[in-house]
Amino acid sequence: MNAEPDQTHAAFRHIVRMEGVQKYFGAVHALRNIDLAIGRNEIVGLIGDNGAGKSTLIKVLTGVIQPSSGRIYVRDQEINLASHSVGHAHALSIETVYQDKSLGEKQPLWRNFFVGRQITNRFGFINIREEKRIAQDILLNTIGFRGVGIGVDSNVKQLSGGERQGIAIGRAMHFNSDLIILDEPTVALAVKEVRKVLDFVRRIKASGRACIYIEHNLAHVHEVADRLLVLDRGEIVADVAPKDMTVPELTEFLINLQHNR
Amino acid sequence: MPNRRAPPSLFSRIEGLPIIVVFVLLLGLFMYTAPNVFLHPQIYTTLASTAPPLILLAAGLTFVIGAGEIDLSFPAVIAFSGYVFAVLFKDYQLGWIAVAGGLASGLLVGVVNGLLIARIGIPSFIATLGTQFFWSGMATLFSGGKSYALRGADESSVWQWIVGTFGDPNSIAWQDQISIQAIWTGLIVLGLWFVLNRHVFGEHILFIGDSKDVARVVGVNVERETITLYTLMGGLAAVAAMMLTLENKNYFGNQGGGYLLTAIAAVLIGGTSIFGGKTTLIGTVFGCFIIWMLEAGLVASGLTGAWVRTVQGLIFLIAIVFYLLVEEPARRASLFRRFGAKESGRTAKV
Ligand SMILES: Nc1ncnc2c1ncn2[C@@H]1O[C@H](COP(=O)(O)OP(=O)(O)OP(=O)(O)O)[C@@H](O)[C@H]1O
Ligand SMILES: [Mg+2]
Numbered sequence: 001m002n003a004e005p006d007q008t009h010a011a012f013r014h015i016v017r018m019e020g021v022q023k024y025f026g027a028v029h030a031l032r033n034i035d036l037a038i039g040r041n042e043i044v045g046l047i048g049d050n051g052a053g054k055s056t057l058i059k060v061l062t063g064v065i066q067p068s069s070g071r072i073y074v075r076d077q078e079i080n081l082a083s084h085s086v087g088h089a090h091a092l093s094i095e096t097v098y099q100d101k102s103l104g105e106k107q108p109l110w111r112n113f114f115v116g117r118q119i120t121n122r123f124g125f126i127n128i129r130e131e132k133r134i135a136q137d138i139l140l141n142t143i144g145f146r147g148v149g150i151g152v153d154s155n156v157k158q159l160s161g162g163e164r165q166g167i168a169i170g171r172a173m174h175f176n177s178d179l180i181i182l183d184e185p186t187v188a189l190a191v192k193e194v195r196k197v198l199d200f201v202r203r204i205k206a207s208g209r210a211c212i213y214i215e216h217n218l219a220h221v222h223e224v225a226d227r228l229l230v231l232d233r234g235e236i237v238a239d240v241a242p243k244d245m246t247v248p249e250l251t252e253f254l255i256n257l258q259h260n261r
Numbered sequence: 262m263p264n265r266r267a268p269p270s271l272f273s274r275i276e277g278l279p280i281i282v283v284f285v286l287l288l289g290l291f292m293y294t295a296p297n298v299f300l301h302p303q304i305y306t307t308l309a310s311t312a313p314p315l316i317l318l319a320a321g322l323t324f325v326i327g328a329g330e331i332d333l334s335f336p337a338v339i340a341f342s343g344y345v346f347a348v349l350f351k352d353y354q355l356g357w358i359a360v361a362g363g364l365a366s367g368l369l370v371g372v373v374n375g376l377l378i379a380r381i382g383i384p385s386f387i388a389t390l391g392t393q394f395f396w397s398g399m400a401t402l403f404s405g406g407k408s409y410a411l412r413g414a415d416e417s418s419v420w421q422w423i424v425g426t427f428g429d430p431n432s433i434a435w436q437d438q439i440s441i442q443a444i445w446t447g448l449i450v451l452g453l454w455f456v457l458n459r460h461v462f463g464e465h466i467l468f469i470g471d472s473k474d475v476a477r478v479v480g481v482n483v484e485r486e487t488i489t490l491y492t493l494m495g496g497l498a499a500v501a502a503m504m505l506t507l508e509n510k511n512y513f514g515n516q517g518g519g520y521l522l523t524a525i526a527a528v529l530i531g532g533t534s535i536f537g538g539k540t541t542l543i544g545t546v547f548g549c550f551i552i553w554m555l556e557a558g559l560v561a562s563g564l565t566g567a568w569v570r571t572v573q574g575l576i577f578l579i580a581i582v583f584y585l586l587v588e589e590p591a592r593r594a595s596l597f598r599r600f601g602a603k604e605s606g607r608t609a610k611v
Contacts, residue, residue, distance in 0.1 A: 101478055115465070
């Protein structure tokens with residue numbers, strides 16, 4: 001189930017690298033001159049206050065929105081930002097799990113697994129049987145939904161928050177991504193569900209992939225990340241290793257940032 | 262909690278079943294109240310010849326409403342494309358080229374709608390309200406408000422292929438009077454059903470209707486699919502316009518007016534969600550039958566046109582409220598809570 005990342009890309013150093021990325025929303029300067037590099041098997045925690053620009057940063061990376069300027073490299077190759085798109089990011093094996101907006105509420109699970117990259121014939125008609133079969137396999141084997149009465153025909157609406165996150169994560173795992181981005185995946189989850197998500201992050205590491213993990217709960221990121229990037233008002237203001245800073249020190253640091261505004 | 266894991270009920274497993282039941286009950290009622298109309302085949306051959314434009318419009322609207330959008334401009338397409346077709350067909354004697362011209366004019370209206378909505382970002386309600394006025398104004402300007410009688414049209418292959426009958430045209434036996442447009446409409450709706458339920462485009466429409474944000478992050482090109490959506494709607498409206506014009510052997514400027522409410526009502530009565538993301542084409546077709554039958558049945562029961570409209574409006578509203586309460590448990594709960602709050606003397610905060 002956890003196939004190894006694509007070996008054909010063996011010769012790169014950074015899965016992604018950004019240089020001088022800027023993003024304006026009208027007058028709002030949401031990203032200021034972002035430089036960062038994510039190693040190929042690195043778990044990078046991205047932290048910062050509400051509105052710091054974390055979600056914007058990953059949306060730029062995943063082709064949901066275009067940056068105002070700057071360069072982005074994937075596997076050391078520069079990508080053409082004008083034609084960058086979600087489909088393109090998927091093709092580059094970059095997967096994103098959003099806190100809430102990852103799944104179509106009224107749609108069955110099997111459609112949610114494949115939408116955007118359906119299994120089709122050459123006329124664009126979906127091979128429903130095949131999609132359902134694979135979805136069933138992901139449900140049972142990757143996510144481990146056994147005996148909870150959830151099937152591929154269940155609607156997302158019927159699932160709990162933790163179950164939804166499981167679906168989105170299972171989808172990311174299935175598509176063998178080299179970089180998995182988690183944007184606050186544990187919001188509104190019970191403790192037990194949070195543990196599952198953290199275990200998943202560890203599995204990303206163990207399977208040789210990279211991960212960007214956005215999280216407000218510092219204890220959670222601190223526990224699993226190799227490196228922490230602190231974003232403040234659109235700028236990267238710190239790049240620390242968890243072993244150099246305890247959770248209380250980190251908290252202190254973030255509070256000071258706010259006071260200095 | 263436990264019932265959410267229950268296996269799907271019969272009602273949710275068979276597409277459009279509730280509305281089919283309503284249709285059958287209504288049909289039984291009319292057979293009882295107006296047996297001389299509803300127990301004779303004529304009414305059903307009339308259905309086959311006059312319902313297709315409504316069904317085509319409603320089928321297109323099922324996609325539009327399924328995407329969480331609306332189109333108010335299709336009555337103008339009925340006028341505009343009908344005019345383009347009538348002129349090319351009658352004044353220029355262009356035959357099948359006139360059909361192509363009529364279709365192209367509908368596609369054009371659709372593309373413009375799509376661009377206004379997807380590229381410029383005007384809400385579809387406003388954009389198509391504007392284009393409705395624009396294109397129906399154009400149709401009136403060009404036609405000078407005159408109607409076009411297509412006398413002798415039934416000699417042409419266009420007429421015979423699009424709205425002719427299977428049997429001997431001179432026979433009055435009902436079997437010989439079944440209209441070809443019913444077959445075309447059936448085939449088009451069948452094709453659309455497969456597109457909506459089995460094609461990538463249909464799936465994208467459902468996700469767009471569900472949430473545009475989700476659609477974007479999962480990689481749906483929302484802009485492109487929206488433009489395609491309105492182009493499809495424009496094309497279907499143009500086909501409806503030509504069928505209507507040929508069937509009547511006459512073009513008149515306000516021939517689309519009656520469809521605005523009825524087509525939207527048919528979609529919503531059929532069970533497609535007003536909030537988008539959930540559609541049923543089979544429900545839409547039965548919604549059309551119900552709308553059509555109400556009109557015929559009420560008229561046959563001796564009521565006037567004003568009554569028919571009043572009753573249609575009422576049924577439309579009842580259907581919407583019904584689906585709203587069935588489908589949206591949160592809204593239902595808040596409604597009941599509001600009533601509850603009143604009863605207990607406005608103490609509870611809603
Ligand atoms: N589409 C948009 N249009 C205009 N402004 C936006 C848009 N998206 C984000 N912003 C602004 O950009 C800034 C950064 O927002 P972003 O969502 O990236 O923050 P965040 O770090 O993810 O916050 P949170 O922790 O609350 O999720 C905010 O000031 C926000 O208001
Ligand atoms: Mg965010």
